[in-house]
Amino acid sequence: MAGSTLEIKNLHVSIEDKEILKGVDLTIKGGEFHAVMGPNGTGKSTLASAIMGHPKYEITEGSVLLDGEDVLEMEVDERARAGLFLAMQYPSEISGVTTSDFLRSSINARRGEGNEISLMNFIKEMDSALDYLDIDKNMAQRYLNEGFSGGEKKRNEILQLLLLKPEIAILDEIDSGLDIDALKIVSKGINRLRDENFGCLIITHYQRLLNYITPDKVHVMMQGRVVKSGGPELAKRLEAEGYEWIKEELGIEDETVEQKA
Amino acid sequence: MTVETKLPYDKEYIDQFSKERNEPEWMLELRLQALEQADALELPKPDKTKIGKWNFSQFKHTATGAAIQSLKELPNELQEFLDQENAPENLLIQRNHSVAYNTLSKELKDKGVIFTDIFTALQKHDDLVKRYYMKDAVSIDEHRLTALHAALMNGGVFVYVPKNVEVEVPLQTIFWQEDPEVALFNHVLVVADEGSSLTYVENYFSHNEKEATVANVVTEVIAQDNAKISFGAVDNFAHGTTAYNNRRGVAYRDATVDWALGQMNDGNTVSENITHLVGENSLSNAKTVSVGRGDQTQNFTAKIVHFGKNSEGYILQHGVMKDKSTSIFNGIGKIEHGASKANAEQESRVLMLSEKARGDANPILLIDEDDVTAGHAASVGRVDPIQLYYLMSRGITQEEAERLIIHGFLAPVVNQLPIEAVKNQLTQVIERKVY
Numbered sequence: 001m002a003g004s005t006l007e008i009k010n011l012h013v014s015i016e017d018k019e020i021l022k023g024v025d026l027t028i029k030g031g032e033f034h035a036v037m038g039p040n041g042t043g044k045s046t047l048a049s050a051i052m053g054h055p056k057y058e059i060t061e062g063s064v065l066l067d068g069e070d071v072l073e074m075e076v077d078e079r080a081r082a083g084l085f086l087a088m089q090y091p092s093e094i095s096g097v098t099t100s101d102f103l104r105s106s107i108n109a110r111r112g113e114g115n116e117i118s119l120m121n122f123i124k125e126m127d128s129a130l131d132y133l134d135i136d137k138n139m140a141q142r143y144l145n146e147g148f149s150g151g152e153k154k155r156n157e158i159l160q161l162l163l164l165k166p167e168i169a170i171l172d173e174i175d176s177g178l179d180i181d182a183l184k185i186v187s188k189g190i191n192r193l194r195d196e197n198f199g200c201l202i203i204t205h206y207q208r209l210l211n212y213i214t215p216d217k218v219h220v221m222m223q224g225r226v227v228k229s230g231g232p233e234l235a236k237r238l239e240a241e242g243y244e245w246i247k248e249e250l251g252i253e254d255e256t257v258e259q260k261a
Numbered sequence: 262m263t264v265e266t267k268l269p270y271d272k273e274y275i276d277q278f279s280k281e282r283n284e285p286e287w288m289l290e291l292r293l294q295a296l297e298q299a300d301a302l303e304l305p306k307p308d309k310t311k312i313g314k315w316n317f318s319q320f321k322h323t324a325t326g327a328a329i330q331s332l333k334e335l336p337n338e339l340q341e342f343l344d345q346e347n348a349p350e351n352l353l354i355q356r357n358h359s360v361a362y363n364t365l366s367k368e369l370k371d372k373g374v375i376f377t378d379i380f381t382a383l384q385k386h387d388d389l390v391k392r393y394y395m396k397d398a399v400s401i402d403e404h405r406l407t408a409l410h411a412a413l414m415n416g417g418v419f420v421y422v423p424k425n426v427e428v429e430v431p432l433q434t435i436f437w438q439e440d441p442e443v444a445l446f447n448h449v450l451v452v453a454d455e456g457s458s459l460t461y462v463e464n465y466f467s468h469n470e471k472e473a474t475v476a477n478v479v480t481e482v483i484a485q486d487n488a489k490i491s492f493g494a495v496d497n498f499a500h501g502t503t504a505y506n507n508r509r510g511v512a513y514r515d516a517t518v519d520w521a522l523g524q525m526n527d528g529n530t531v532s533e534n535i536t537h538l539v540g541e542n543s544l545s546n547a548k549t550v551s552v553g554r555g556d557q558t559q560n561f562t563a564k565i566v567h568f569g570k571n572s573e574g575y576i577l578q579h580g581v582m583k584d585k586s587t588s589i590f591n592g593i594g595k596i597e598h599g600a601s602k603a604n605a606e607q608e609s610r611v612l613m614l615s616e617k618a619r620g621d622a623n624p625i626l627l628i629d630e631d632d633v634t635a636g637h638a639a640s641v642g643r644v645d646p647i648q649l650y651y652l653m654s655r656g657i658t659q660e661e662a663e664r665l666i667i668h669g670f671l672a673p674v675v676n677q678l679p680i681e682a683v684k685n686q687l688t689q690v691i692e693r694k695v696y
């Protein structure tokens with residue numbers, strides 16, 4: 001079998017004792033691109049964060065497996081080394097740590113002790129990725145995300161994605177704050193990874209990203225659950241008609257996580 | 262343990278000590294006067310730190326050290342301070358109380374630059390030393406430690422840059438306390454005459470883990486009109502040394518005194534860095550980093566006093582506290598009456614790495630003039646778990662992620678150090694202290 005498989009089963013997640021995810025099921029296989037859409041505050045970022053191991057989110061029920069391995073038992077760094085990647089909706093700023101030092105540490109973390117990338121090769125790979133994403137080379141010497149514009153932060157996330165080459169990536173609103181040109185460049189970066197060994201879960205509000213990156217499957221989240229799944233045409237319909245029709249179809253009045261279904 | 266408060270060094274001892282070194286008469290008098298004053302004066306009272314029981318009296322006062330012919334003879338720990346590629350052109354190594362090595366480029370000599378140990382300076386440049394020694398910056402009678410310093414001064418360096426001479430290559434001093442019991446009553450006097458500029462960097466280093474001794478260091482840095490001094494230091498006394506480190510700058514008209522200080526002692530330490538912006542348009546950037554570990558108690562003061570109109574002072578203190586260490590960070594911006602248009606800014610950040618460590622940042626603004634600007638920011642916190650999460654989400658282990666965050670936190674000051682080797686050495690000291 002090619003690539004890895006991420007299985008999310010009946011996932012329940014709370015934050016500060018408030019249940020936000022109420023049973024999410026989703027399976028992403030190598031070679032597949034899934035889009036997750038849904039109104040604001042319906043649990044999309046919570047899903048992404050819980051999978052990666054964000055310290056604030058508590059898993060109360062369910063499981064997440066990567067190729068059968070229990071992801072929830074792993075530390076955050078182990079999850080990454082196992083092949084998971086999350087491009088965050090709001091990446092942290094880290095003062096005093098240059099982007100380039102951080103990238104090198106990240107790459108070496110995945111490669112493991114004794115197998116570190118040589119400085120020469122690192123610079124070569126980084127430069128070519130910077131070029132590919134049309135990022136100013138100076139960015140590598142700037143402190144990680146510090147003072148970066150919204151768009152620069154997103155490009156930096158994709159830069160990391162390209163250099164770390166994970167098996168499964170989750171991209172949380174990677175398109176927000178991007179101008180049209182940047183959107184094309186970022187999409188190009190993501191598409192470059194597209195092959196049978198790479199699975200991707202793309203959280204987005206807009207069809208425009210999906211125009212560049214055609215998903216195999218589209219899921220809609222409401223009330224902390226996946227309430228509807230379909231093919232690329234589902235995203236197109238959402239773009240044209242909004243979410244009302246789904247709510248009507250399913251008898252949902254308040255789509256946020258506040259309400260009981 | 263009982264603490265001796267009476268010094269074993271008396272008038273006769275000092276008289277002999279001074280005569281053996283052929284010191285000028287004024288110096289002997291200054292010492293004897295200081296000794297008399299010392300008994301009556303009280304210890305300094307650093308805010309929120311009690312130093313009454315610290316060891317300021319148990320030490321050996323003198324020790325010599327052998328000269329070295331080549332830098333290769335230095336132990337590895339000291340090699341780290343030096344640029345390995347290009348042997349430093351301007352370097353002084355003080356080993357215990359002897360000069361082990363001293364070079365100054367011919368070019369600088371020809372221009373009249375002086376870079377020599379304090380005793381040689383007292384012989385050869387008596388007038389210059391006399392003019393500045395404990396006059397414009399630090400006074401003998403500030404408290405008992407300044408008086409003891411003056412009485413027992415047993416080492417140090419004198420730097421003088423004549424008018425309009427610009428020194429581009431840094432001057433570097435290494436104070437190597439090789440004997441584990443010997444005390445350093447070190448006096449560093451740096452004078453930049455009108456329109457001149459220089460960069461000076463010093464390292465303090467000792468090995469005395471267990472043996473108790475004292476470092477009582479007074480540094481006076483004087484920038485005359487339009488002069489610019491950039492002063493860097495890494496203090497790295499071992500656990501047995503109780504350190505009192507007083508670095509004081511004076512900036513006259515249009516002058517600049519910048520500091521980049523790595524305060525990395527392992528023993529109890531009182532460190533005060535004060536700059537007097539005396540002249541109009543004078544400027545100081547005072548940046549310090551500190552790491553506390555083990556059971557040490559430290560008190561750091563970064564203070565800039567504005568007398569001159571339009572003077573600007575910027576304080577940046579970053580400290581990392583681990584184990585059971587305790588540190589107080591005082592940041593003081595003081596604007597005197599008449600210093601209109603002065604700007605006093607300060608920022609103090611303390612990062613706590615253990616539950617048992619204690620850290621306290623006290624930002625203080627004392628303003629006696631209306632037409633000024635001033636600001637302060639202070640925080641005491643832990644490593645941000647969201648930052649850790651972000652780094653770890655790229656596969657970086659928690660330990661390595663913390664390491665990156667801590668080095669990043671200290672980087673604004675470390676990067677300021679003007680000698681690459683010293684910068685790297687400070688990074689290594691931080692590495693050793695934090696892990």
Ligand SMILES: Nc1ncnc2c1ncn2[C@@H]1O[C@H](COP(=O)(O)OP(=O)(O)OP(=O)(O)O)[C@@H](O)[C@H]1O
Pocket residue numbers: 015016020038039040041042043044045046047056089256257
């Ligand atoms: N740290 C937090 N503290 C308190 N509530 C939180 C926290 N994080 C998320 N929530 C709540 O959980 C719910 C789901 O948030 P989440 O960020 O998962 O939504 P989302 O679907 O990603 O929304 P958006 O499209 O706006 O990004 C919201 O009601 C949000 O307020």
Ligand SMILES: [Mg+2]
Pocket residue numbers: 044045046089172173
């Ligand atoms: Mg979100």
